[in-house]
Amino acid sequence: MVKIDRSLDRSGMLETLAKLPFIIKDAWELGKGAKLDIPKNLVIVGMGGSAIGGELLAIFLENKYNIKVVRGYGIPPTKFVVTSSYSGNTEETLTAFEMAKASNCKILAITSDGKLWGKAKSSNIPLIKIPHGYQPRVALPYLFFPLLRVLAQEYDKEIPKLCEFIYLQHQNFDPNATNNPPLKLAQEIYLSGKTPIIYGSGLYAPVAHRFKTQLNENSKCLAYWDSFPEMNHNDTVGWSGEEHGDRYLPILLRYKGEHPRVTKRIELTKSLLWKKQKMIEVWSRGKTSLQQLYWGICFLDYVSVYLALMRGFDPTPVDIITKLKEALAKE
Structure with a gap:
């Protein structure tokens, strides 16, 4: 067996993964207060982990909704747009948000903070505010379960069983x-x-x-x-x-x-x-x-x-992405 050096996990990624059942439960509760009339055809805009949450929803609810996931600066013709950005500062998603506003689309914003939070609040646009402090890829449940609850509340009884199931799996992981x-x-x-x-x-x-x-x-x-x-x-x-x-x-x-x-x-x-x-x-x-x-x-x-x-790496830092974003901000 190849040895692993847990001291490399300086940001506690393994510890965070062990919290998944509790994060799922918390994420599901965040969707409780968002009561929206969402059409069967909708667009979810996001990048990275925020977009993956949309992809999972699109396939999971494919028999109930037609969900198109967009990674980029624009949106296709639609009446309803979900703008999903964990940080709230994703350049592409903010651009799509403004385009959706200009097109008079109904919008739901999902974010922890940042410019998207500010823009949604100032425009009185429905907002699901999720906890900050996670890496976006770790925050996947917060980008999936609140919207799942809005779209399909019938899964309410399954969530406790899911959390118990995942908790038991963690014992082997x-x-x-x-x-x-x-x-x-x-x-x-x-x-x-x-x-x-x-x-x-x-x-x-x-x-x-x-x-x-x-x-x-x-x-x-x-x-x-x-x-x-x-x-x-x-x-x-x-x-x-x-x-x-x-x-x-x-x-x-x-x-x-x-x-x-x-x-x-x-x-x-x-x-x-x-x-x-x-x-x-x-x-x-x-x-x-x-x-x-x-x-x-x-x-x-x-x-x-x-x-x-x-491989000898701390799994949390993504320094090259940070450098890229800093360089883009100067352009």
């Missing part, structure tokens, strides 16, 4: 656990010395995206992601062009409820492309879709943090 699946997966990735390419489908497509970004920000390594069945129309050819076993590590995220044709595609792809090279499959846990969704988030967040510690 803790650094002191005897059998620690995320630690073992992090070790597999670390010892492979390869760049992870992550694939998901359906409910787990945004989970694959989330894992990719967590490997980028927490583990400080390159990673890529794609989804089934889309990858069968492009990535598949790339894998067949030459031997990639010494450079890339395919990681398949699976869940109970995959479309049967997707399951067939995955099995055929495995036999055609990865029969002779190392490949990792991760199967979800949980009885409900919400439990499976957040089991994947929780499990893979731990993987990314353990991998960071194996």
Whole structure:
């Protein structure tokens, strides 16, 4: 077993991950007072972790709402826009906020502070204010559950069961656990010395995206992601062009409820492309879709943090992003 140096976790990322059940409960309560008439078609604007929250909602509520997630400075034609920025100072989201106002869209702002909070308050725009002090990627539940409560209050009875389920899972994810699946997966990735390419489908497509970004920000390594069945129309050819076993590590995220044709595609792809090279499959846990969704988030967040510690990094700082934002502010 590769040793991890917990002293590198100077900002306490592992400690924060252990609080996930309590953060979920708190985040759900924040959506209680926001009573809005939201149409079936809406746009969520955000970047980074704020956008991932929108992606998770879009796939989780796909049978009830048509949610388009926008990463960028503009918005498509729409009547309702959710502007989501944990810091409240995301340049792209603030620009989209002003565009939505100019277009007379109804707006809901979700933020912890910053310019977005000020603009929403001064314009008397509905606002869900979430706690500050977290890294945006750690604050994911605050960017998901308040809006979920606004859109689908029927999940109220499931939230306590979800929190209990995630709490029990944490017992196996803790650094002191005897059998620690995320630690073992992090070790597999670390010892492979390869760049992870992550694939998901359906409910787990945004989970694959989330894992990719967590490997980028927490583990400080390159990673890529794609989804089934889309990858069968492009990535598949790339894998067949030459031997990639010494450079890339395919990681398949699976869940109970995959479309049967997707399951067939995955099995055929495995036999055609990865029969002779190392490949990792991760199967979800949980009885409900919400439990499976957040089991994947929780499990893979731990993987990314353990991998960071194996690689000798503090998982929290993202210094290069800070420098980029400072440089942009001067332009």
